[in-house]
Amino acid sequence: MDRYRRDISLSAENAGCDRAGAAIVRGVSFALKPGEGLQLFGPNGAGKSSLLSMFAGLIRPAEGALRWREGGAETDRPPEGSVFFLGHDASVKPALTAKENLDFWAKTYGGGDVRAALEAVDAMAFRHLRARSLSAGQRRRVDLARAFLAQREVWLLDEPAAAIDRDGVKIIRKLIADHLARGGVAIVATHDDLGNGFKRLELAR
Numbered sequence: 001m002d003r004y005r006r007d008i009s010l011s012a013e014n015a016g017c018d019r020a021g022a023a024i025v026r027g028v029s030f031a032l033k034p035g036e037g038l039q040l041f042g043p044n045g046a047g048k049s050s051l052l053s054m055f056a057g058l059i060r061p062a063e064g065a066l067r068w069r070e071g072g073a074e075t076d077r078p079p080e081g082s083v084f085f086l087g088h089d090a091s092v093k094p095a096l097t098a099k100e101n102l103d104f105w106a107k108t109y110g111g112g113d114v115r116a117a118l119e120a121v122d123a124m125a126f127r128h129l130r131a132r133s134l135s136a137g138q139r140r141r142v143d144l145a146r147a148f149l150a151q152r153e154v155w156l157l158d159e160p161a162a163a164i165d166r167d168g169v170k171i172i173r174k175l176i177a178d179h180l181a182r183g184g185v186a187i188v189a190t191h192d193d194l195g196n197g198f199k200r201l202e203l204a205r
């Protein structure tokens with residue numbers, strides 16, 4: 001497993017996030033170095049997805065600051081091409097098979113080992129089924145395989161284990177652990193236990 005090409009760090013200082021003019025989250029502070037992960041907890045509507053969108057650079061902080069560091073450079077937005085964002089909605093195209101979906105993403109990301117990605121999420125058995133016939137958990141696995149192909153240093157994962165069974169949760173833990181071992185950073189909103197290595201951010205409603 002090769003280390004990522006770039007070392008990227010992310011920190012938040014008293015950052016706050018608004019939605020439609022209303023304050024959703026306030027006072028978020030943390031620092032992540034390469035190899036470190038943060039787990040977001042909180043009830044429905046607490047602002048986990050909103051925070052992930054903010055870290056992805058899709059929403060500006062309403063207050064406080066986000067800082068991204070790469071080498072000596074510091075910015076308030078994610079460095080170009082560094083973020084892999086897994087949202088709630090599956091990005092798989094229903095008319096394509098699981099493998100064809102990943103072939104598409106491999107091309108989009110400029111390469112990648114599709115077979116290894118299918119194996120990483122234990123999707124070889126259903127690789128030739130069209131995504132529209134896959135179960136919700138199988139679709140989520142195909143979606144997760146994109147993380148493997150993307151080769152991005154910063155993973156922002158929103159409920160990656162949604163619809164995923166117990167074996168799938170183990171697979172996700174391994175994908176994330178391998179990502180951190182390569183020097184990536186990860187912020188993951190999940191109710192599943194990701195292990196002791198993770199910093200924790202608990203949001204209240």
Ligand SMILES: Nc1ncnc2c1ncn2[C@@H]1O[C@H](COP(=O)(O)OP(=O)(O)OP(=O)(O)O)[C@@H](O)[C@H]1O
Pocket residue numbers: 019020024042043044045046047048049050051
């Ligand atoms: N695009 C939007 N416009 C207006 N309000 C929004 C928007 N997106 C989210 N909100 C509101 O912001 C609050 C936080 O929502 P968010 O989806 O970030 O919570 P969450 O913690 O991810 O919830 P869940 O666990 O249900 O996924 C909610 O009250 C929601 O209604």
